[in-house]
Amino acid sequence: MKKIFFYIFFCFSILSFSQQKLWKGYFSYNEITDICISDQKVYSSTKNSVFNKDVSSNILTTFTSVNDVKPDEITAIFHTSNNYTLIGNKNGLIILIKPDGTTLNKVDIITDVPVPANSKKINDFYEHNGKVYVSTQYGISVIKLSNFEIESSFYIGNSGEFIDVLQTTIFNNEIFAVTRTQGIKKASITNPFLYDFSQWSVFNSLNWLSIVTFSNQLVAMNTNGITYKFSGNIAVTFSQMVTNGLKLRTDSVYLTITNQSQILLYSQNFTLVNSINSIPNFLDTFTCAITKNNMLYIGTKKSGLFETTITNSSAFTNISPNGPIEDLAFKVTKTKNDLWLTHGSYDRTYTPDYKLQGISIFNTNTGWTKIPNTGVAGAVTLAAIAENPRNTSEVFVASGHSGLLKFTNKTNPILFNQTNFLESVLLPPPNQNFVSVRINGMKYDKDGNLWLTNALVNNGIKVLKSNNTWQSYNLSAVIQNPTTLHYGNIDIDKNDTKWTATYGGGVLAFNEKYNNKFIIINEENGNLPNNDVRCVAVDNKNQLWIGTFKGLRILNSVDRFISESSLTTTNIVIQDGDLAQELFYQQVIQDIKVDGANNKWVAIADAGVFQVSANGQKTLRRFTKDNSPLPSNNVLDIEIDEVSGEVFFATDKGLVSFLGSATKGDDDLENVYIYPNPVRPEYSGTVKISGLMDKVNLKITDIEGNLVFETTSSGGTVEWDTTAFGKYKVASGVYMVFVSSSDAAETTVKKIMVIR
Missing domain, CATH: 2.130.10.10 (YVTN repeat-like/Quinoprotein amine dehydrogenase)
Known part of the structure; x- marks a missing residue:
């Protein structure tokens, strides 16, 4: 049987990236993976995001899943001469941030390069004469800046095999490549047959980590943390670190040598300018460093990006955007x-x-x-x-x-x-x-x-x-x-019965007010699909929703605990044409939360989030990494702000939220508000009327009294798509909103201005 969440949903995946104003990102910018520079900005990456600082205005700009940067795991970043930012990933994905701030995913390495999927990590980028040389786990790929297509790939192992290339540079019309296991290799950059491994020779067979061109010389660092400048083929030591190094970087004015506990800066005559061994008050390790405009930028493992002057580094400023740990x-x-x-x-x-x-x-x-x-x-x-x-x-x-x-x-x-x-x-x-x-x-x-x-x-x-x-x-x-026995979450119903998820023991129900009564719901006597219960949630109609390692079950009334000695659950069956299917059949349900309208938000392991109707018969939304700003399909926890309707999704790659419309009903109509108001021509979303009591009657009319919308609220918010009963968009004008409670004891009137 096909699984339930693949049949329903793409027709309901109504979120488009033009609606991203409904989403917020709450990302951390502390775990720095790489740094690069442009004429005006310093760029830095974490595993899941990128940010930059304009060095003249000090403005920080972030790029996350909310604005379409959804990486696998960022391993390298680079800014090109034509003002594109390249984001390289562990799986070979390259994300392009265009000059206008929009993004494009380049999956050529993932799809076209005939290399095992776990051998496509991008280590470094290097630009020369309109091309970017991409150092990867399998070799080198060359991307043309004119169209960002892969021009060719070089597999330069001694026998033409895949080999991990850590970094490349070009010097005296030759390309040099540091490999992890076969030393430094070189070839003529004008050779049209660089794809042939036999055209590459071994420049130096020792163990190397990094290579750059600096002050018109070839400079390389070996795996022992010793850095050399080459005179022809002769390596001359000029710097040695206390531990193994990480990478060489240069802005052409200074050379930066980095390891986890030390940063060394050299001028163009290879004189040591500065040595930094720590950042005061931060017990952390370094991950990368680079200079720009006589400033030094330092990436750390857990504390963010720091800025200091090159020659007087007694004061450090953390310039990472504020975020969680x-x-x-x-x-x-x-x-x-x-x-x-x-x-x-x-x-x-x-x-x-x-x-x-x-x-x-x-x-x-x-x-x-x-x-x-x-x-x-x-x-x-x-x-x-x-x-x-x-x-x-x-x-x-x-x-x-x-x-x-x-x-x-x-x-x-x-x-x-x-x-x-x-x-x-x-x-x-x-x-x-x-x-x-x-x-x-x-x-x-x-x-x-x-x-x-x-x-x-x-x-x-x-x-x-x-x-x-x-x-x-x-x-x-x-x-x-x-x-x-291990336990999951607890929920408590109106009768004070405690419903507890357990690993291997089903659901444990307990109420001390009924003579310490216990009931166990499990596979054997409760119709659970699995005794590994991941979560429980009591909804607004006193039903218990049970998420297990192998699907969903419902207890139709928590009141049954009081009068019965055993409890049996049921599944939810969805009719798909002539085919009846079980909702979330055999799926790992990681969390369930109930919103103000009694809809359920359900996190499925590695499959994103579903919002289903109160009875589960209709899928209202489905969010995945592919169709929404979710940074990962592995949603670990869901939380709902009952006042604002904001739904938070905690994932293994960051926290994001969606501004939902299902808020908890207010006690009165004193705080009814409408947003956006006015509705401007460029706005394509719905109008939200919030601060409502539950189950109020709401009518919208034009200024002449013609009815264009009517509904009964479920929770504290109602959405209007600015159409006349879904038939056509209403014209510009003022529209009246009449709200009354179910007993007509509470009423209010509001206005909406629509501008077409």
Whole structure:
């Protein structure tokens, strides 16, 4: 049977890149992979984005998936003489940023070069006489600047085999190529048969990393961090670093030699101008460096791009755009005033990564701030976040290994672990004596109690009560071997029943108000397709949506828990013509979130995100890396701002958001607003009427009272496509919006100006 999400959707993939104003990117610019320069700008890349700084105006410009730069993993960047920016990737993709800022993906290397897919990494670019020589894992490809087509490819191994070329340069009408395993090779640049490996000779057979032309001499660095200038074939040492080098760069005025802990600058007479061994207050390593206009630009592994003067480098300025700590966005939560983002991770079995990482926090007014890794009390694998609804200064962050963190006003971390009520497990070999406190799912109930799961122990469910006392619940009577059980997320319904996803144990339902009642829903007695439940979500009509490793199930009413002793779930069947199919059949469901209109946002492993209708019968949207600004199809977490309707997608390559229209209904009609207003000729999207109560009646008429649109709201926002009942675009003019609650007790009138 064909899988459900391939039949529905391209007719519903209505997002076009002209609608990107609905998207926002929240990317990190800290993990620098490469730097290059143009006449006016300095360009820098991370694995997932590019940014530049105009050296005269100091304006920063970013290029991310939101403006069509969607890399695999950036490994090299270059700016050409005709003002194009080339972005090289690990998989051979080259992204062109045109002079007008638009982009083009060049997939010639991916599709046309007959090389194994894992051997197409782009290492470097070099321009000469209207051509760009691309150093790759398989050899060299030559791109013509006139049309950016591949002119030829050179496989220059000793027997014509593929060979990793790290960098090229041209000197005295000869092209020199540093190879990883066969030394430096050279050939005449005018030789029309460079594609023939026999036309290449070995210039030097030692082990080399990098090569440039500087001050009318050939300069190369070997794998021991020693840099030489060549006099004919004779290599003369002039610089030696304390550790292995990374790369040589030059702007023709200065030569920059970089390794992880040192940067050396040389003038044109090969005199050492400066040596930089660290950046004050940043314990980080270097990744790349280059000079421009007597300034030095330094890329670091985790701290961003720095700028300093060449001769007096006592002051360093971080010029990376502000963003989160890193692009791996694991869990995201919208609190009352902020957006909290954690960067830990664990695998399917909840085995943690043990990474010590800080927390990124975004505020609309102040931008990004960070809790550094020195401010998390040593806790690793940070994941789920929960804000105390009765005291919003308190935020809790779960650790997949260290316990539970409590922050007050984003500071003063208190770590709850095996020393203060939580329980630990002593991991088996090869991790003897490795104490682990595994907290994952967290959720506040309506009484202000924080419920959480504590994996691999008998007392797997715990609660921090609103009076700051703890209580735990023993699961050994309801679950076989609870000390082997891992937990996913928790959701809590209107009856205070706690629904918990588990790895291998199905869904665990618990309510202490009904004599500590437990019910297990699994494959054997609950019709689940798999006992590995990745997520649970209670919707606005009291249905439980269950995402498993092999598909979706629905419990039609959470009230059944109160009166029944066992619970059976059902699937959702979609009719496709004469063919009935199961929604998300056999798919790995990573997250489910419910928006203000009771629509469901569903993340499918490596397949992007779906928005389906309240009953699942209609697919409203599908977002993938191919048809939207998602930087990756691996969406790890979804969060929805109930006030604005903004939907956040946390992926392994960055955080983005889509401005949805399904907001939570307001309590009254005092705050109804319309945007955009006026509707200008260049605008092609929908008009949104927000701040509504749920289930209000909304009518739009022209100034003469002719009805052009009518609907009943679901949630707090209604969209109007500026047509008369979908038939034709309305004319320029003023349109009246009449809103009334279902009982007519609340009413309001607004105006929309449409300009054609």
